[in-house]
Amino acid sequence: MPKRIQILIIGNNTNGCTVEHTKIAYETGSEVAKAGHVLITGGLGGVMEAASHGAQDSNGFTIGIIPQGDATMANQYCDVVIPTGMGLTRDFLNALSADGVIIIGGGSGTLSEICASYMHNKPIVAIRNMGGVTAQFIDKFVDHRENIKIIGVDTPKQAVDKILELITS
Amino acid sequence: MPKRIQILIIGNNTNGCTVEHTKIAYETGSEVAKAGHVLITGGLGGVMEAASHGAQDSNGFTIGIIPQGDATMANQYCDVVIPTGMGLTRDFLNALSADGVIIIGGGSGTLSEICASYMHNKPIVAIRNMGGVTAQFIDKFVDHRENIKIIGVDTPKQAVDKILELITS
Amino acid sequence: MPKRIQILIIGNNTNGCTVEHTKIAYETGSEVAKAGHVLITGGLGGVMEAASHGAQDSNGFTIGIIPQGDATMANQYCDVVIPTGMGLTRDFLNALSADGVIIIGGGSGTLSEICASYMHNKPIVAIRNMGGVTAQFIDKFVDHRENIKIIGVDTPKQAVDKILELITS
Amino acid sequence: MPKRIQILIIGNNTNGCTVEHTKIAYETGSEVAKAGHVLITGGLGGVMEAASHGAQDSNGFTIGIIPQGDATMANQYCDVVIPTGMGLTRDFLNALSADGVIIIGGGSGTLSEICASYMHNKPIVAIRNMGGVTAQFIDKFVDHRENIKIIGVDTPKQAVDKILELITS
Numbered sequence: 001m002p003k004r005i006q007i008l009i010i011g012n013n014t015n016g017c018t019v020e021h022t023k024i025a026y027e028t029g030s031e032v033a034k035a036g037h038v039l040i041t042g043g044l045g046g047v048m049e050a051a052s053h054g055a056q057d058s059n060g061f062t063i064g065i066i067p068q069g070d071a072t073m074a075n076q077y078c079d080v081v082i083p084t085g086m087g088l089t090r091d092f093l094n095a096l097s098a099d100g101v102i103i104i105g106g107g108s109g110t111l112s113e114i115c116a117s118y119m120h121n122k123p124i125v126a127i128r129n130m131g132g133v134t135a136q137f138i139d140k141f142v143d144h145r146e147n148i149k150i151i152g153v154d155t156p157k158q159a160v161d162k163i164l165e166l167i168t169s
Numbered sequence: 170m171p172k173r174i175q176i177l178i179i180g181n182n183t184n185g186c187t188v189e190h191t192k193i194a195y196e197t198g199s200e201v202a203k204a205g206h207v208l209i210t211g212g213l214g215g216v217m218e219a220a221s222h223g224a225q226d227s228n229g230f231t232i233g234i235i236p237q238g239d240a241t242m243a244n245q246y247c248d249v250v251i252p253t254g255m256g257l258t259r260d261f262l263n264a265l266s267a268d269g270v271i272i273i274g275g276g277s278g279t280l281s282e283i284c285a286s287y288m289h290n291k292p293i294v295a296i297r298n299m300g301g302v303t304a305q306f307i308d309k310f311v312d313h314r315e316n317i318k319i320i321g322v323d324t325p326k327q328a329v330d331k332i333l334e335l336i337t338s
Numbered sequence: 339m340p341k342r343i344q345i346l347i348i349g350n351n352t353n354g355c356t357v358e359h360t361k362i363a364y365e366t367g368s369e370v371a372k373a374g375h376v377l378i379t380g381g382l383g384g385v386m387e388a389a390s391h392g393a394q395d396s397n398g399f400t401i402g403i404i405p406q407g408d409a410t411m412a413n414q415y416c417d418v419v420i421p422t423g424m425g426l427t428r429d430f431l432n433a434l435s436a437d438g439v440i441i442i443g444g445g446s447g448t449l450s451e452i453c454a455s456y457m458h459n460k461p462i463v464a465i466r467n468m469g470g471v472t473a474q475f476i477d478k479f480v481d482h483r484e485n486i487k488i489i490g491v492d493t494p495k496q497a498v499d500k501i502l503e504l505i506t507s
Numbered sequence: 508m509p510k511r512i513q514i515l516i517i518g519n520n521t522n523g524c525t526v527e528h529t530k531i532a533y534e535t536g537s538e539v540a541k542a543g544h545v546l547i548t549g550g551l552g553g554v555m556e557a558a559s560h561g562a563q564d565s566n567g568f569t570i571g572i573i574p575q576g577d578a579t580m581a582n583q584y585c586d587v588v589i590p591t592g593m594g595l596t597r598d599f600l601n602a603l604s605a606d607g608v609i610i611i612g613g614g615s616g617t618l619s620e621i622c623a624s625y626m627h628n629k630p631i632v633a634i635r636n637m638g639g640v641t642a643q644f645i646d647k648f649v650d651h652r653e654n655i656k657i658i659g660v661d662t663p664k665q666a667v668d669k670i671l672e673l674i675t676s
Contacts, residue, residue: 001225003233003240003250038249056170061230063249064172069265069289069594071172080207080232081172082251083265087576087592088457089434092427096238096252107481108453115450119426120238133481136474143445143471238425256407256423257626258603261596276650277622284619288595302650305643312614312640339563341571341578341588376587394508399568401587402510407603407627409510418545418570419510420589421603434576434590458576 005037006063007163008094008122009051010113011104012132017046024127025104026054028156032102033060035160040065040097042090042113043074043081047104052077065094092116099123100163103150105130111137114150118142123166124150125159174206175232176332177263177291178220179282180273181301186215193296194273195223197325201271202229204329209234209266211259211282212243212250216273221246234263261285268292269332272319274299280306283319287311292335293319294328343375344401345501346432347389348451349442350470355384362465363442364392366494370440371398373498378403378435380428380451381412381419385442390415403432430454437461438501441488443468449475452488456480461504462488463497512544513570514670515601515629516558517620518611519639524553531634532611533561535663539609540567542667547572547604549597549620550581550588554611559584572601599623606630607670610657612637618644621657625649630673631657632666 009028012021029051032039039055041048043064052062056077064078069085084090091109095101095116103110103126111133117124126138138152151166153159178197181190198220201208208224210217212233221231225246233247238254253259260278264270264285272279272295280302286293295307307321320335322328347366350359367389370377377393379386381402390400394415402416407423422428429447433439433454441448441464449471455462464476476490489504491497516535519528536558539546546562548555550571559569563584571585576592591597598616602608602623610617610633618640624631633645645659658673660666 001248002245003243003247006240006249061249063232065251071175071266071268074172076171078172079170080175080230080249081266082234082262084262085265085594085596087430088454089427089430089592092425092430093251093253096254096427097240097250099240108456111480112450112453112457115446115453116426118446119450142449254425254427256599257623258423258596258599261594261599265596277625280649281619281622281626284615284622285595287615288619311618339586340583341581341585344578344587399587401570403589409513409604409606412510414509416510417508418513418568418587419604420572420600422600423603431589431591434592435578435588437578 005167006040006097006099007032007037008040008098008101009047009104010101010110011047011106011130013109014045016107021047021105021130022050024130024156025050028102028104028159029054030058031156031160033058035164038063040094042066042094043078045075049075049077065090065097095120095122100167102159102163103134105132106134107132110134115142118148121148123163124148125163126150126152127159128152128154174336175209175266175268176201176206177209177267177270178216178273179270179279180216180275180299182278183214185276190216190274190299191219193299193325194219197271197273197328198223199227200325200329202227204333207232209263211235211263212247214244218244218246234259234266264289264291269336271328271332272296272303274301275303276301279303284311287317290317292332293317294332295319295321296328297321297323343505344378344435344437345370345375346378346436346439347385347442348439348448349385349444349468351447352383354445359385359443359468360388362468362494363388366440366442366497367392368396369494369498371396373502376401378432380404380432381416383413387413387415403428403435433458433460438505440497440501441465441472443470444472445470448472453480456486459486461501462486463501464488464490465497466490466492512674513547513604513606514539514544515547515605515608516554516611517608517617518554518613518637520616521552523614528554528612528637529557531637531663532557535609535611535666536561537565538663538667540565542671545570547601549573549601550585552582556582556584572597572604602627602629607674609666609670610634610641612639613641614639617641622649625655628655630670631655632670633657633659634666635659635661
């Protein structure tokens with residue numbers, strides 16, 4: 001049986017993750033699970049935890065790729081933990097593990113994952129009005145290569161529908 | 170829901186993987202799945218592929234952590250692929266992702282994974298009579314730290330029973 | 339003897355490296371060398387190569403940390419090559435190896451290095467009017483943490499003077 | 508100017524580094540420097556520190572590639588520090604950075620570096636009578652590929668002469 005579709009959700013970590021971010025991340029994780037896909041996150045707090053929580057509540061399968069070398073540092077909603085022991089360098093592994101990426105706000109860490117995803121030609125979708133440094137890249141290209149645009153969408157359901165369309169097209 | 174138990178199976182790659190290695194690896198993967206654990210492998214050929222095949226045939230969940238950055242390089246029996254893009258350096262990620270390790274023969278690559286597992290205090294079990302450079306370490310310590318011994322066992326079922334005992338003790 | 343000061347120069351790779359970028363990068367590498375510091379780059383073409391060339395011509399010491407696992411892939415102006423075999427993930431190693439960072443234009447790869455540098459609290463200086471996606475971050479913070487601002491300067495000499503001031507302050 | 512020859516010295520860390528190991532490592536580092544080559548080590552204590560000390564005392568250039576993300580964790584005899592933030596996974600980066608490898612005793616960490624060096628086809632020399640788990644591999648192949656044998660030698664001078672011969676042949 002070939003591998004399943006792997007969706008990476010990235011965004012605000014514990015700092016800056018509001019009630020609204022948490023709600024949207026939970027719903028997006030839930031939509032990934034309902035669509036039958038595997039959820040990948042960075043395995044820590046904020047958007048990563050809420051998305052994993054939502055996916056598990058909808059009977060999805062969740063993987064957390066964490067900076068630490070110790071699996072117990074992951075949030076409690078990861079079915080599998082990949083403890084990289086590589087620190088924040090694991091941001092690139094997150095991107096490499098994604099068939100497609102969904103952005104929910106986020107700061108410099110999320111931006112590094114966007115750059116990594118872009119350089120590896122991964123489809124990228126962003127939920128609008130989530131704030132953060134990443135907002136300025138929505139509906140734009142990251143740099144001169146115009147093959148990958150960050151597509152803005154308005155809801156978790158739209159994000160999962162759109163990323164699936166981009167992955168399979 | 171907290172994370173599931175993750176068992177890493179390592180051993181001969183395509184070079185040197187005999188019919189006997191393939192059979193034993195398939196059965197060991199199957200036993201990991203029947204016990205309800207997640208199987209981790211290096212995601213390529215030989216023992217990695219046979220173990221993943223066995224686990225999927227017993228309705229298990231399989232993860233392949235591969236050297237390449239492109240998920241399509243993994244064998245066809247991985248539910249999830251982590252394409253590290255790190256080359257053979259991914260051997261350390263395999264070890265870090267394991268709650269326990271089962272060895273089925275193997276050469277210098279397998280030995281590097283044993284060293285990594287040992288340094289990170291992972292329980293290690295080896296199936297006897299599988300040949301390879303790793304055979305000399307069975308029932309011995311890798312170096313002076315005597316807290317981790319590589320425990321020799323005779324069958325796939327014994328390997329999974331023993332590694333679970335070591336993980337949960 | 340304790341370690342020397344290590345300056346990372348990042349910016350346009352072969353694509354998009356104009357005559358002006360090459361000239362500025364060469365001069366900046368030269369200034370790093372004249373100040374007695376070690377130059378770190380990503381070891382490939384464009385700004386990386388020109389900066390290393392300038393540093394060697396001023397009797398500096400240059401290190402190239404490259405994506406490939408094979409040292410022969412580096413440009414010819416690296417005294418030492420660190421072949422990571424990690425692909426573009428090596429961008430984070432570049433940042434970690436820097437006591438301070440100088441930006442000369444650049445696209446998504448350079449931006450990932452800026453994010454990595456920012457997250458690891460490295461002083462960052464950017465030469466103005468070099469274009470690229472990074473231009474929008476000059477004289478701004480990358481995200482909400484306001485301890486690290488990307489300081490704009492006008493010349494290679496100013497860049498090296500400023501980064502040294504930030505490193506030693 | 509093309510890159511210089513880079514020699515990696517590996518062996519006992521602080522635990523198990525005797526007066527004899529320290530003396531031999533210091534002399535081997537000194538010989539690397541006198542021959543005009545760059546010394547690479549893992550940048551921490553024991554053999555790594557003594558070799559770097561010897562190289563600096565003979566006006567050599569030393570690089571420490573360390574597990575930590577913080578350069579201040581390196582020993583005081585590194586001209587340049589590459590703080591990988593990758594933990595012990597950096598053992599593979601050490602191997603990749605070597606044109607040739609010299610072994611002075613060592614346990615499981617050193618053995619993982621030997622495996623990594625062997626898999627990447629690096630010439631390997633070992634100084635005899637230094638003990639450790641690595642001793643059993645001297646004058647033998649690590650596994651079935653017979654192109655790389657670990658060559659035993661008796662003195663630091665012989666080690667550097669032999670590794671240079673292997674690198675340039």
